Amino acid sequence: MAELTYREAVAAGLAQEMERDDSVYFIGEDVAAPGGVFKTTGGLLERFGPRRVRDTPISEEAIAGAVMGAAMTGLRPVGEIMFSDFFATCWDIVANQIAKTRYMTNGQVTLPLVIRAANGGGLRFGAQHSQSVENWAMAVPGLKVVAPSNPADVKGLLAASIRDDDPVIFLEAKSLYPTKGEVPDGEHVEELGRAVVHGDGEDVVLVALAAMVPRAIEAGERLRDEHGIGCRVVDLRSLVPLDVSTLLESVRATGRVFTVEENPRLCGWGAEISSIVAEEALYDLDGPIVRITTPHVPLPAAETLEDATIPSASRIVDTVVKEQ
Amino acid sequence: MAELTYREAVAAGLAQEMERDDSVYFIGEDVAAPGGVFKTTGGLLERFGPRRVRDTPISEEAIAGAVMGAAMTGLRPVGEIMFSDFFATCWDIVANQIAKTRYMTNGQVTLPLVIRAANGGGLRFGAQHSQSVENWAMAVPGLKVVAPSNPADVKGLLAASIRDDDPVIFLEAKSLYPTKGEVPDGEHVEELGRAVVHGDGEDVVLVALAAMVPRAIEAGERLRDEHGIGCRVVDLRSLVPLDVSTLLESVRATGRVFTVEENPRLCGWGAEISSIVAEEALYDLDGPIVRITTPHVPLPAAETLEDATIPSASRIVDTVVKEQ
Amino acid sequence: MSVVARWAREAKLDDPTRLELYSKLSEIRQFEQRAYDLFLQNLVAGTSHLSLGQEAVAAGFAQAMRDDDFTFCTYRGHAHTLVRGASMTGLMAELLGRSNGILAGKGGSMHLTSVENYAMGSYAIVGSHLPIAAGAAWAAQERGTGQVSVCFFGDGTTNIGAFHEALNLAAVWKLPVVFVCENNLYMEYTPIASVTAVEHPGADRAAAYGLESLIVDGNDVDEVYGIATTYLERARDGGGPALIEAKTYRKGGHSRADPAKYRPPQEVESWLARDPIILYRSRLLELGVEEKTLDDIDSEVLTAVDRATEEAKAAPPADEELIHADVWADGGSRWRN
Amino acid sequence: MSVVARWAREAKLDDPTRLELYSKLSEIRQFEQRAYDLFLQNLVAGTSHLSLGQEAVAAGFAQAMRDDDFTFCTYRGHAHTLVRGASMTGLMAELLGRSNGILAGKGGSMHLTSVENYAMGSYAIVGSHLPIAAGAAWAAQERGTGQVSVCFFGDGTTNIGAFHEALNLAAVWKLPVVFVCENNLYMEYTPIASVTAVEHPGADRAAAYGLESLIVDGNDVDEVYGIATTYLERARDGGGPALIEAKTYRKGGHSRADPAKYRPPQEVESWLARDPIILYRSRLLELGVEEKTLDDIDSEVLTAVDRATEEAKAAPPADEELIHADVWADGGSRWRN
């Protein structure tokens, strides 16, 4: 086991797969010589050369389109969209073309591609560089959506996403880039669609994703220690495929569900979770399903404002204590 | 009262507001001389002249951007995006710029604009020309989202949207264009954020929008007549603002909620409705909240396939009978 | 400012090539006319966009392409898919929403695709396929296959952002892709001239990407074949992309029931007089080809179109089971366990 | 192929104009240096993109603009907003996330806006503001106000789709908008030359929209002022849009802590030698302006920067109440009843 940052785990995952498979290519803005604006892809150019690791113009539609065209004709490309907010500039290629082409062609076309992006807030970048858009991607049939919460998962899930034969939107939580964690040595590949449960509290389940996972875990510890409320945290890890079994198990075990979402409220992924529970496990509930989300506002920039907008461990604790 | 088609009501609403207010302008692709590809805007060019009704190049970002820039500097423009699927080609302007600018500028900028689009399936156009994207828009803080189900609402809600000082995404159900209905004579303006309830059945509430409303109403009649199940149908009319009071009243009155959504399942607006009910009215429920949606697949083109994919009155009836 | 290719008129095409070109023209013409008839008989649901009048562009390029070169086209893609060798029955059945459709009914008229024939798809959102075609060219370049990607689109498409991004990327990366702008003077119902800042929407933009300005008579299949051959070979040899503007005209409306009343009668007349098939037929006769040879080709094609029509009409409607198939590479649509 | 404006060198500028230009240069320089200092003191959260080295573009244009002409700029927008007359305290406070920020802390460095000064916003997503600026020009045209919209962006922005769509629309509608490409040779860390198909990313694209190819020395504030005056007037008089490429260079990195190591030392040196403020100062001295006059301007500016800094630092952090304010025109954020 080596200790890596979340940031380093990105390059580690890419390197592992590029080493293994010549058809894996990687393109994006400032990704090659500069090593990425978040320094997530340093060293790849040196290791795999300027053809397999390549800087593009500021042309998100060209990046997404190139990745799609290459995936349908023999490569297994990875594209970077620098900030997930910029998916909006190539949403047509992603949501209308990449997501639908296999289906529309009755399976003639296969698209083994990954598009990575830095997602979410915490760096005081303001409303256009801090969005959590995992729900945008989840809403589009034909996209898989992966969002790791720790370095080991970054590496293992990125590897799994690259090996997957379907298009995967891989969302890295930019606030987690500096965080550290143990990453297994040697080849490390996880499975898409398998949630992980932290803790075994029997009072409440907190369903979380990506940057919200460490906050939920911290809240869970405080709820146990300070309020005697037993929590378990479900780290969904991928929204599509979604591990509904683990979710429903945890509902049965606790009877109380709280979602912890970084995306703004309306049509967030927590709404989907809530609707699944309300449809399939209503009688297992001991009380309302509560959603803790970024309120339905664009994200403000200033530190004080941003911190008060995105769900924090304290807000989770307070909400659970109040509602429970 | 005059009988108009849903299609004609679009032009009627636009004409009413352009007559009233010189600052209302209208642009889009093939909207002026051709009168719109769905023939929704015929006659406007002749009546208001080539400056106020204008054809654009095929440049959705330019349309959305022009409308935004004009709205912040004194016009009250209406833009048309021909098919709502094409929002993806200008999603950055819509979701990142239009939706966020008022907030980011601390209220310095006001954006009284409307973007209209033909939304949804039913015309066998396939996956890239048939999407219901109301949930895409609902998910973005800063956008109002309106989706009328009948000609009177088309006119009245379009007028209200144009008068509204916030950006409104106005989604016309393309399958309803040929349908007819009474439209009040003279000036007709509705209020945004007020749902309408059809029927007073006490067993079940069907929550529907746009093209799903007539299907829900038909299903409600069949459920009453053929199965003795008393239904009421809530026509939401706008997703933002959302009439939660009317929704919760209908939940209290019936105890059973079914959403009828044309958007594909994951993160559809029905998930949001379900999560509100599960959080705020759990104890009023007599059974699970059931979502009837287009399954989470891109929409297929052939008649037989499309008809079996989008929720139909029969599917609603069958689902309610089975689940109730 | 613009180079009009005179390649074909000067070079000597051999007879077999000329007959193959004629055959492709005939195939498109008769297929499209049949599609229109079936629409009038109310057998085609949804929309459809015919290439009647524009046949020479599809035919000339297809003739010049290597079997494994890629075609990317638009909703106006029947012709481009057909001439790559896609099953005529499969295409016709797709228009009719039948189970033997080339996409089993899931895609419809606007999304015709035949990967086994390297027809990589018809794209219904204006402009999106240009970067995708560039991507296929990028893969070909990296894999060293010598394949060229050919991307067809209309005049109206030159004003959307994806056009710009794709052209620049292709030029910078010297990708083996040939972009073909079929300028038929109209978008849907709006004349391109009224919404475009330059006269030649394709050719006048080429310099912005460091490319030559190229215009070809899109109704002259020899000219098209000539310019296609030239720039396909150049791209194949590492010479990078080209942007070719083919001037042409559609005989009918933009789609289905559009009567195209917005076009000045004189304009229509003068273009109909330059019908690519009439033009080519008379050239071939002048060159000494027997009339019967051409008639035989036409009737062979007719037989094929008849058979395709019958096979399509005889098939059951698209199979509802497929609604849940092929969202994912595993063949299914499950998003949960 | 490209026209380099010589307007300013030839025309005689009067002294007051020249001193105002100098004053604007000084204001930007000192404001930006202070912003950098505050960042080094860890007082600026988030990111920031300075215009050090590029001051002449902002100064020259602002000087040429009518008070009610619109400015649209990017995340690198401190300078452009400041020179339109926006409150220096408000801007400084915004960088520091204070309650007296010009956006009350809600926007941050990348979104500076001062509508009362017709600074219509700083846009942080590359390219998006070009069509928006065109829209403001469209409204001005329709309302007959004689206002011109001026839109600043970088070299890297010329490769994104929105650039293309905005330029075409502006040209077709003859909108009163001047697009200004500040070519500082780099995007973030990647040289523009490595990803662009033409040498002059702005000027070489102008012809694609029927516009003149215009290049100006962006480090010479007189030249900038000259070309700005010419094309603003032309746009105001109904002559339509212009696209001007200003060659310039940033002294430091792309943003915050970027040490800009990717730039060849010689290139950096040669550009630093052409620092727009040093250049202009020596020109003014040559023209007989007293050194003291310039020193006095500098120290007045310094006093203003000091005061702004103090007022910003003294203010409380942004007010959490505002989180729920101004999503909507009614001042609130309610999406439900």
Ligand SMILES: Cc1ncc(C[n+]2csc(CCOP(=O)(O)OP(=O)(O)O)c2C)c(N)n1
């Ligand atoms: C992004 C987008 N905007 C609008 C449309 C609607 N639309 C379909 S075809 C068309 C006209 C295209 O014109 P052109 O590129 O000249 O091609 P042609 O149909 O003449 O072959 C339009 C506007 C679309 N499909 N996609």
Ligand SMILES: Cc1ncc(C[n+]2csc(CCOP(=O)(O)OP(=O)(O)O)c2C)c(N)n1
């Ligand atoms: C659509 C989009 N893609 C990428 C970025 C990230 N980004 C911010 S600034 C920048 C470089 C812009 O270069 P240029 O246009 O030359 O402006 P400069 O920063 O040099 O002033 C990039 C890539 C962005 N903000 N928006």
Ligand SMILES: [Mg+2]
């Ligand atoms: Mg055309």
Ligand SMILES: [Mg+2]
């Ligand atoms: Mg630059």
